[in-house]
Amino acid sequence: MRRREFLKLAATSATGAVLFTGCGSIGNGNPPSEFKIESPVWNPNDLRYGRDAWFATAAPPSIGGYGIIVRVFEGRAKKVEGNPDFPINLGRSCAKAQALVQELYHPDRVGAPLRLAGQRGSGQYQAIGWDEALGQVAGLIQQAPGSTLLVTEPLNGALGAIVEQFVRATGIQHASLEPDERVVLREAMRRAFGVESFPTLDLANARFLVSFSADFLHTWISPVQFARAYGAFRQGRPDVRGTYYHVGPRLSGTAANADRWLPIRPGAEGLVALSMAQVMLEEGLVEEANAEPFFKALGLTPEQLAADFAPERVADATGLSAEQIRELARAFAEQRPSVAIAGTSAAASTNGLFNLVAVFALNYLVGSVGSEGGLILNPASPLPDELPANRSGDAYRRWVELARQIAGGQITTVLVHRANPVYSLPPASGFQDALRSAGSVVSFSSFLDETTMLADLVLPDHTLLEQWGLVVPDPGPGYQVVAVQQPVVNPFVDSRAFGDVLIQLAAQLGKPLPWPSQEEAVRALADTLRGLGRGNVAADHPRAYFVTMQAQGGWWDERARAGEASPQAATAPANPEFSGEPGQFPFYLLPFPSDALGYGEFSHLPWLQGLPEPVSTNVWGTWLEVNPRTARDIGVETGDVVRVVTPQGSAELPVYVNPAAMPDVLSVPMGQGHTAFGRYAEGRGVNPLELVAPQVERETGALAWAATRCRLELTGRRMRIARLEGQVPAFQLEEFPIIQVTRPRT
Amino acid sequence: MPRWGMVIDLDRCIGCGACVVACQAENNVPINTEDVYHQRRAIEWIRLERYWDGEYPDIKARYIPVPCMHCQNAPCEPVCPVYATYHTSEGINMQVYNRCIGTRYCSVNCQWHVRFFNFWEPKWPDSLKNQLNPNVTVRSRGVMEKCTFCIQRIVKAEHQAKLEGRDLRADEFTTACAQACPTDAIVFGDLDNPNSRVAQLVNSAVNERGYRLLEDLGTEPSVYYLKKVDLEAPVEEHSSHQG
Structure with a gap:
């Protein structure tokens, strides 16, 4: 037997072994032998032994969709780095992207299609073949396409195009799930600026930044892009150091970097912004001409602003003093170019849309919309129809309605790809109970997460490093960018790309899609980019064009920028409302997305579980x-x-005494409280969404997860919190300070 | 002969932890489980410390990434009875794993607490072993481990330069932590090469922000920090005590 044949056989048997262990566990033991000699990896044809190969691909859209390169050694992915050529991150990366290799080689990946072999929710599954699995799903859709619901993450790029075509061809319903504050942010962008995509910031040229609760360096829309610019904002210019103020109810990992933190009541962000505007206009710090779009975005008259939003009038409601608001307004108006952003908990209040619109509209006042050092709006996708950028997720209100339809039997079959609604929607939505009683549930997840645990069929998807894709990063860097995803290794288990599965299903249903596979869809759509005749890729032949795109990680056109922005609809001021009487529930409950685990979609990766939350240093x-x-x-x-x-x-x-917590605000990180999702996520902590009342943002219907009050009861018990602080004796001593500070040079 | 060193700009650092995970991925650092944290035996070759300054509402949380300082007069080196801890000709404080007998004297003598002892055999589920970096030894039980300035990357670059018959170029490679750092706060390179960014940052007269951690101990660390800039800092200020 030749060596190559032996390896092939070993590969097959290793994969076979996976099939037979049932729930797709790939190996639990720690055998004394460190490595198996035969590779469980199906090696690619172009393998060169002993040499590194680097492949360019893209990070998940939810963390910014930026360019990464992956080191592959003998068929195994080893290390993720930022793609140095990619315009969004220029070689930079984040902890989550670094941990993608752990998702690929996760011991609890679903190794093959599974069929429920016990009660729903029991987690007892039996491995089946792909043909059988596909046949069953096709049958389910055929029975009642109108009563079938497909749940995905927001549509993006090539996979988005496939899903859209599939939904159109089969006539099924479709809903997409994303963190609700992104739904609010999209609506705010639409109303305040008339754009469909998220904005970026020209921090490298800005002098002053004020963030209203937006955790822009750690979790908010595109942290790596902002962090890279932030480095330049602080120390990239010889004569200017940008100043950053943070306004919000929590000293987050991002806020800790601010020059000044102004703690305010949850949901009061918009009120502070309007009061700042009042000061700027009253004191003549901004040009009158800039005021018009500001007033239009908020549907206010200058008289109303002057009458209702003077600092003295709103100070109590915001938790700041009138003087603090005045100082903030002056700093913002005088240190131009200045820029204001809002997000995270600011959007998760009942008045979230108003908060965002009021803050983003401040940029009009100082002339920072689309100008150097300001808020840069992003253009639409270069192929808006063929290649969608993230289409907005559905608001909480719709999920409640869908849950009702599932429970009522109008929706009988639920197909879920990657999204985890059972975990991400609060129990009050009724979605979890509805899904339990649904006719059929099919999951296309790579892991047995909470939603997949309720599935009758599991058709495992490739992880990011195994699949083809075109991603439209949202937000882009201010111009049109498309990232190419390509498989850097062969599939590690018997999974299939979701796009391929949809294409096969469509064919079985007699409604074929325009492409034979996900890879072909990517190639065809990339070739449409060639048809545009612009951008950084120059090649006449389609093949050469695509190879160039692959080699550099994507396509971009620095000249394709957003047009003039103007407010499209007015958003009236509103006060935040909270569930719970202050007398009975004296504290605000403030959940926050975890720096490492996000909203819980990264909780299965041990590197991220073990990465200390920066402010508390707590883990796991x-x-x-x-x-x-x-x-x-x-x-x-x-x-x-x-x-x-x-x-x-x-x-x-357990209580963590945080010296920077506001006296009446109790914060809880999101991301834990998983009841499934693999050994590293399961059974630790609490999901704060189980505590929040089903309050919705009044205009968009998004979940206002920061709009609940709470009280505390003592239990008399104690537990140890795992954390980094205290691992080593390290103290700031007066005579030997560890962190030294200095004044800015003048 | 290069002299490797690092500059960490505290005014750029945002505390995101990309360096920590990048280092774990590059250097086969065992998974820090909850139990490991409870035992206070977490292994992070570079870690992110956080210090409080002030009281609510005038409070600041400040970050500092702490890797091995690679001291030129390293207190960990002379105490090793078996020469497992030694100084390379390129200025790196190195650990020879197969010499180490686990006395932990070096760790006791390190004021920065950046040496980590493997109390147990490191464990990964079989499938996660596919990720391990083939260029880096997996340390076994009873062995001390620490930041190596990504020696495997240094060796590879030097080997490549030798094959091509040339000197190393300034900044032609970097460590895993510096490469991942999204704000460019960490810069690694040859302190003796005037064209390298570290040398320029350390030497530039413009940068009066430079200092070294516990510099008064006289160990000559190779890691330089640039002070955090604070609008309200007193003229010659140190932030107050808090652990």
Whole structure:
């Protein structure tokens, strides 16, 4: 037997072994032998032994869709780096992208198609073949296409195009799930600027930045893009150091970098912004001509602004002093170019849309919309019809309606790809209960997450490093960009690309899609880019064109920028509303997306679980952040377990005394509380969405997860919080300071 | 002969932890499980420390990434009875894993606590072993490990330069932490090459922000920090005590 044949055989048997272990576990033991000699990896044809190969591909759209390169050694992906040529990140990357290799080689990946072999939710599955699995799904769709619902992440790029075609051809319903504050942000962009895509910031040229609760360096829309610019904002210019103020109810990992943090009441972001505008106009700090679009975006008259939003009038409601608001307004108006952004919890209030529109409209006042050092709007996708950028996810309100339809039997079959609605929607939505009773549930997830645990059939998807794709990063860098995803390794288990599955299903249903495979779709759509005759790729032959795109990681056209922006619709001022009477529930409950785990979609990766949350340095769990004085008044300290009670429910959490917590705000990180999703995610911590009342943003219907009040009850128990702080004795000593600070040079 | 060193700009650092995970991915650092944290035995060759300054509402949280300082007068080196901890000719404080007998004297003598002992055999599920970097030894139980300035990358670059019959170019490669850093806060390179970015940052008269961690101990660290800029900092200020 030749060596190559032997390897092939070994590969087949290794994959076969996966099939037979049932739930797709790839190996639990730690055998004394460190490595198996035979490779479980199906090696590619172009393998060169002993040499590194680097492949350019793209990070997931949810963390910015930026360009990455992956080191592949003998058929295995080893290391992710940023793509140095890619315009969004220029070689930079983040912890989440680094951890993509752990998703690829995760021990709890679903190794083959599975069929439910017990009660729904029992997690008992039996491996089946792809043909059987596809046949069953095709049968389900054929029975009642109008009663079939497909749930995905927001559509993007080539996969988005395939899904869209599939939905159109088969006539099924489609809904997409993304964190609700992104739904609000998209609507704010539409109303305030008339654009469909997220904005970017020209921080490298800005002098002053104010962020209203937006966690833009860690979790907000495109952290790597902003972080790279932030480095230049601080220290990239010889004579200017940008100044950054943060306004918001929590000193987040991002806010900790601010020159000044102004703690405000949750949901008061828009009020502060309007008051700033009032000061700027009253004191003549901004040009009158710039005021018109500002007033149009908010549907206000100058008289109304002057009458209702003077700092003295709103100070109490915001939690700031009138003087603080005045100083902030002056700094923003005088240190131009200045830019204002809002997001994260600002959008997750009942008045989230108003908060965002009010803050983003401030940029009109200082002339920062689309100008150097300001807020840069992004153009639409270069092929808006063929290659969608992220189409907005559906708001919470629609999910409640869909849950009702599933429970009522109008929707009988639910197909879910990647999204995890059972975890990401609060139980109050009724989605989880509805899905339990649904006629049929099919999941296309790579992992047995909470939603997949309720599935009758699991058709495992490739992970990101195994598949073809075209991604339209949202936000882009201010001009049109498309990233190419390509498989850097052969599939590690018997999974199939979701696009390929849809294409095959469509063919079985007698409604073939225009492409024979996901790869062909990517190639065909890339070739449409060639048809545009612009951009950085120059090649006449389609093949040469695509290879160039692959080699550099994508296509971009620096001249294709957004046009003039103007407000499209007015968003009237509104006050935040909270569930729970202040007398009974004295604290605000403020969930926040976790720096490493996001909204829980990265909780299955051990590197990210073990990465300390920057401010608390806590790991592997959920905690409740309490102000030191509040903690003293209640009589708790770090490690004491308390019961957090909201009008919606209760949960027990350990206290972490956070010296920067506001006295009446209790913060809880999102991302934990998984009941499934692999060994590293399961059974740790609490999902704060189980505590939040089903309050919605009043205009968009998005979930307002920062609009619930709570109270604390002592349990008398204690637990240890796993964290980095205290691992080593490290102190800021007066005589030997660890972190030294200095004044800015003048 | 190069003299490797690093500059970390605290005014750029945002505390994102990309360096921490990049280092773990590059250097086969064992997974820091919850138990490991409870035992206070987490291994992070580069870690992100956070210090509080002030009280609510005038409070600041400040970040500092801490890798091995690669001291030129390293206190960890002379105490090793078996010469497992030694100084390379290129200025790196190196650990020879197969000499190490686990006395942990070096760790006791390190003021920066950047040496980590493997109390247990590192464990990965079989499938995750596919990710391990073939250029880096997996350390076994009873062995001390630490930041190597990504020695495998240095060796590879030097080998390549030798094959091509040339000197190393300034900044032709970098460490995993510096490569990942999204804000460009970490810069690695040859302190003796005037064209390298580290040398320029360290030497430039413009940059009066430079300092070294616990410099007064006289160990001559090869890692330089640039001070955090604070609008309210007193003229010659140190932030206050808090761990």
